[in-house]
Amino acid sequence: MSRRTLAPLTAALAALATAAAMLTGVLGATTAAAAPAGTTAATAGCGKAPTLTSGTRTIRSGGQNRTYILRVPDGYDRSRPYKLIFAFHWLNGTATDVATGGAAGATWAYYGQQRLSDNSAILVAPQGIDNGWANTGGRDLTLVDDLTALIEGDLCVDTSQLFALGWSYGGAMSYAVACARPAVFRAVAVLSGANLSGCSGGTQPVAYLGIHGTHDSVLDISLGRGVRDTFVRANGCAARSPAEPARGSLTHIVTDYTGCRAGYPVRWAAFDGDHTPEPVDGSTSTNGARTWTGGEIWSFFAQLPSTTPSSPTPSTTPSTTPSSGCATAYRVVNSWQGGFQAEITVSNTGTAAVTGWRVSWTPPAGQAVSQVWNGSLTSTGGTVTVTNATYNGSVAPGASVTFGLLATGDAATTPPLTCAVS
Numbered sequence: 001m002s003r004r005t006l007a008p009l010t011a012a013l014a015a016l017a018t019a020a021a022m023l024t025g026v027l028g029a030t031t032a033a034a035a036p037a038g039t040t041a042a043t044a045g046c047g048k049a050p051t052l053t054s055g056t057r058t059i060r061s062g063g064q065n066r067t068y069i070l071r072v073p074d075g076y077d078r079s080r081p082y083k084l085i086f087a088f089h090w091l092n093g094t095a096t097d098v099a100t101g102g103a104a105g106a107t108w109a110y111y112g113q114q115r116l117s118d119n120s121a122i123l124v125a126p127q128g129i130d131n132g133w134a135n136t137g138g139r140d141l142t143l144v145d146d147l148t149a150l151i152e153g154d155l156c157v158d159t160s161q162l163f164a165l166g167w168s169y170g171g172a173m174s175y176a177v178a179c180a181r182p183a184v185f186r187a188v189a190v191l192s193g194a195n196l197s198g199c200s201g202g203t204q205p206v207a208y209l210g211i212h213g214t215h216d217s218v219l220d221i222s223l224g225r226g227v228r229d230t231f232v233r234a235n236g237c238a239a240r241s242p243a244e245p246a247r248g249s250l251t252h253i254v255t256d257y258t259g260c261r262a263g264y265p266v267r268w269a270a271f272d273g274d275h276t277p278e279p280v281d282g283s284t285s286t287n288g289a290r291t292w293t294g295g296e297i298w299s300f301f302a303q304l305p306s307t308t309p310s311s312p313t314p315s316t317t318p319s320t321t322p323s324s325g326c327a328t329a330y331r332v333v334n335s336w337q338g339g340f341q342a343e344i345t346v347s348n349t350g351t352a353a354v355t356g357w358r359v360s361w362t363p364p365a366g367q368a369v370s371q372v373w374n375g376s377l378t379s380t381g382g383t384v385t386v387t388n389a390t391y392n393g394s395v396a397p398g399a400s401v402t403f404g405l406l407a408t409g410d411a412a413t414t415p416p417l418t419c420a421v422s
Contacts (some may be wrong), residue, residue: 089168172194329345
C-alpha cells in the first residue's frame with residue numbers, strides 16, 4: 001500500500017467534494033443512537049459468551065446487506081470492557097486492505113492500530129458501497145450505528161472509548177462520524193481527509209487528530225485544515241496557524257492546540273509529502289512498517305482515559321437519625337422525527353447513603369423506550385422501570401447519578417416519574 005494512482009482519485013474526489021454540500025442537508029435528518037461521551041456502561045455483551053468472532057461478516061443495514069471485517073482481541077475476556085475502533089478504507093480501497101495492512105503487511109493492519117493496541121481493542125473495518133463513503137441519505141452513518149449496536153450487544157465494550165479513523169475518503173467518513181455522533185465517539189483521526197461524506201452537526205466537541213501532507217495533490221491541505229478547524233471551534237481551542245514543514249525537508253511537525261475544553265484536545269500533524277497515509281521521515285517512499293502515523297494515532301487515542309464512573313463514598317457519621325428519599329429530573333437531550341434521547345437524574349434527598357434505586361413511569365401514548373444505559377430496563381403492563389447498574393447503585397446523601405435512554409415517539413410530553421431507593 002505505497003503510493004496510489006493519483007489521477008483517477010483526483011477526478012473522482014473532486015466530483016465528490018461538489019456533492020458533499022448537498023449531502024450535508026440530507027444528513028441533517030440522521031440521528032444519534034448511543035450513550036453520551038463521558039459516560040460508560042457495561043454493554044449488553046459484557047459477561048455473556050460472545051457469538052461474534054474475528055473474520056468477514058454481513059449485517060443488514062438500511063435495507064441492504066453490508067459487509068465488515070471484525071477483529072476480536074486474542075484472549076478476549078467477557079468481563080473486560082474494550083476499546084472499539086472503526087477503521088474506514090480509502091476510495092477504491094476495501095475493508096480487506098484495511099484489515100490485512102495491504103502491501104505493507106500485518107504491521108499496518110487497521111492503520112497500525114491492531115499491533116499498537118496489543119489486544120486492548122476490538123477493531124472493525126466496514127466495507128463502503130462502491131468502495132467509497134458517499135454516505136447518501138446517511139446510509140453509512142446508519143451502518144456505523146448498526147455495527148455499534150451489534151458489537152456492543154455481543155461483546156464487552158467501554159462506551160466511553162469508541163474511536164474512528166481513516167485515510168482519504170476514509171478520513172472524510174471519520175470526519176462525518178465526528179460531526180454527527182459526538183455523543184458516541186470519543187475521538188477521531190482524519191488522515192488526508194476533506195468534507196466528502198457530509199457533516200451533520202459539527203458543533204459539539206470531539207477529540208480530533210488531523211494528519212495531512214503539505215503538497216497533497218489529491219485533497220489539498222487547505223481542505224484538511226478546514227475540517228480540522230471545525231473542531232478547533234467546537235472544542236473551544238484558541239485559533240492559530242500551526243507551523244508546517246518546508247518543502248523538501250521530508251519531516252513532519254505535530255502541534256497541540258491550546259485552550260481546548262478539558263478532555264477534548266485537537267492535534268495537527270503536517271508532513272512534507274503527497275497523498276499518503278504512511279509517510280516516512282527522511283524519505284520520499286511510503287512504508288506502513290516505518291511510518292510514524294500509526295503511533296501518532298494510537299498515542300492520541302490512548303491519552304484519553306476511560307470515564308467509568310466510580311461510586312460515591314457513603315456517609316458513615318450522620319449527625320441525625322438517617323432517612324432515605326430520592327428525587328428525579330427528566331431532560332430531553334436530543335430529538336428527531338419519530339424519536340428522542342433523554343437523561344434522567346436520580347438524587348439522594350435523604351441523610352443516609354443508599355445502595356440501590358428504581359425509577360418507574362408509564363410512557364405517554366405513542367412513546368416507547370427502546371434502549372437504556374447506566375441502568376437496567378424492564379417493562380411490565382405498560383409500566384417502564386429502570387433500576388441501577390452494578391456500579392452506580394450506591395449514592396451518598398446529596399449526591400446524584402444519571403441514566404440515559406432512547407425512545408420512539410414525540411418528546412414533547414414528559415411523563416411523571418416515581419422513584420424509590422433501598
